[in-house]
Amino acid sequence: MVNVHVPKAIFTTFLVSLSLLLLTFGLELYSLNRLVSKANWVEHTNQVLLRLENILSILKDAEVGQRGYLLTNNPEFLNPYNGSYQQVLQSYQQTRTLTRDNLSQQKRLDTLRQLIIKRFAILKQTIALEKKGEPDSAKAIVITQRGKYLMDSIRALVNRMETEELRLKEIRYDQVKTSSVATPIFILFASFLAILICIVAYRITKKEIIKTLSLHQQLAQSNQEIQQTNLELRRAETNLKLLNATLEVKVAERTAYLSQAKDELNTLNQELFRQNEKLNRVNTDLDNFVYAASHDLKAPITNIEGLVNLIKESECYQDVEARELIDRISISGTKLRNAIEDLSVVIRVQNQVELVAEQIPVAEILEDICISIADLLQASQVQINLQTDPDAAIYFSKKNFRSILYNLIHNAIEYRAYERLPKILIVTEKIPGYTVLSVKDNGLGFNPTKKDNIFTLFKRLHNHVEGSGVGLFIVKRMMDNAGGRVEVESEVNAGTTFRLYFPV
Template identity: 35%
Template structure:
């Protein structure tokens, strides 16, 4: 490059810099304006003019900065923005709505500085305005989301309150029902016992030669027996519930606990070799109230013996498994089985029996299911008629 070219550079750089500064001012992505201390506009960049839809000559020396705002913004500027500028010489992030020439509005954030003379007198205000349309949409969406979340939270809270109220109501109803059942069964037991006693005296004192009369006596005796069994069953249900509410849960070793129950059932399986196989290696203990666990296992094992398949030695396996974070107590037998296609929905109903030729109260499975649900578990059943049944009792660990 020649020396002559070097001599031209300073002048050329100065012209380019001045041109660039004008371009930067006019084409900046934000609005710039300058105004006198009273707000009279003296300069605006092209960006701000484009936003507003005005020509430069329509605003410069014709309008004030605060006149570009909506009524609420103008009031805020005159009572808050302008006094702060005089006091602090600057303001930051004041939110206003600009009123366009066509009447529409544009949300902006304004930063402004007040320039003073050497004597400290206000000279000119330089303001920078940022279009916050997208930010406002985002804020409004956040607000809508927050409002929706609060409404949903309130709905959930109301639903929870209703659920708590319903649960309390159901608890009271269950308590009232249990109290009624216990009282009724207790009050009925004495008259029924008296009837049974009178019936025994009648059988010993009277002789019935008529076969039909003798048959009616047998039917009456069976009816008395069924009534007594029902009353005893109802009493057992309520007593079990009260024991569950009073007895604390504890860690129970399953092997000795189950062996003790098996010994108490010995009269039921005395004719056969010991039909029980125990395998608690997966989970040797259970945390549960001892009385509840005893009632649950006793009913399961006694049912397995009671409903053994005639002519086939009973085989009963009791074991534990781990599944889905729960302990599974498995009781499997090779007995008569239950037709689940017919009886699955009524399997745990009170007084429901599936083998009428075998003595029973229809209470056992009901009690087991109730005990399991009260500790947060559930029961699954697999059964095949004449082949056997498997109960899987899922209990919290």
């Protein structure tokens, strides 16, 4: 074996070359780690966007299930709704974990959670009412568009969160592009410098054979890496093809399911249309019957009242027993006439077409009502106070508004507490989407558990007070026809407050 003397300069050259190679390798690892880290942040943003879209998608499916159930009362439509709340919370928690480093997104998520809870509360309430056999109550909640407002708020909030994530994604993607360009250049330059030093060293040592063998080994290693990369690319391509095929099958199945659901929905809509036509015919026949009956009864009642008046003018009216019987007949005739007139009013309200809305002069109409019932106001000694908000304008049918306010005032006087001076307070105020008219009295009040019955036709909660049970029915029907709503609060022997919500 021949000992080769290595000069100090050659040893120094190799030492410097080795140091530069190690430094280059370390910097290369550092650059690659930065590149991978920035790429992971881009993927992190994609995961946040995916979770946000998943929350919206599940909410939409839950809404579709609720609407289908409310329309058909078919429990199968609740399949998308069942379990959706837990799914949304799961996606929400994943999003919260992913964005724990972003304080602004965490605050938005706090707001989003409250909106989701409120939206699911409305869905649950309407479905529960439908299951209890109260579809009108469920639809009344839907008509308030509170659920739509919450859903629009959720969409807007999610859009803001997605905009923030897309902004971060753009920044991180720019960083990835910068790193992906700078890293190869740096590695290329450092590698070139190291190779140059190695070449100089090899030329100095005149060991071209060792250098050649080393280059061959590097080339073989590169070829092996390329082959391995090609193999992995082919595997990824195969997996991608399988995934595409699976997705195509799922899309086809989903399309077929949606087509079938659409056909079923069309069938249900046609059946609902036929049932509505049948119900309209029944209602028309009923209205015609009630109108004919009330019209045909007016003449006999008029005749009876005329005969009673003639009898009162005769000598037989002087008899005490006969007078009592005749007075009973007269009172019964008056009640029957009032009942027929109330029935006629109900029919007019039921068949009333949409009237032209105009700005209501509340004070002017209140004054007109007070003049028309001046005798009743004086006899009952009632005090009526009006507090109006200049910004709370009411746009409604003037004729119907007068009827509503008249019935509420008349109702407060009828059910007054005789042991105290009756008071009525009328207030208008402005809230988002509505102008609210409140009518508060200090009368008899009623048990709050019975408030759902007070708007029922011919229903009276106090039998010792004279009344037809029609006025509050007319109030609610007129408000429903105009797209408004009525709320009532009451306490026994403390009074009642009616709140009427007029759409703006």
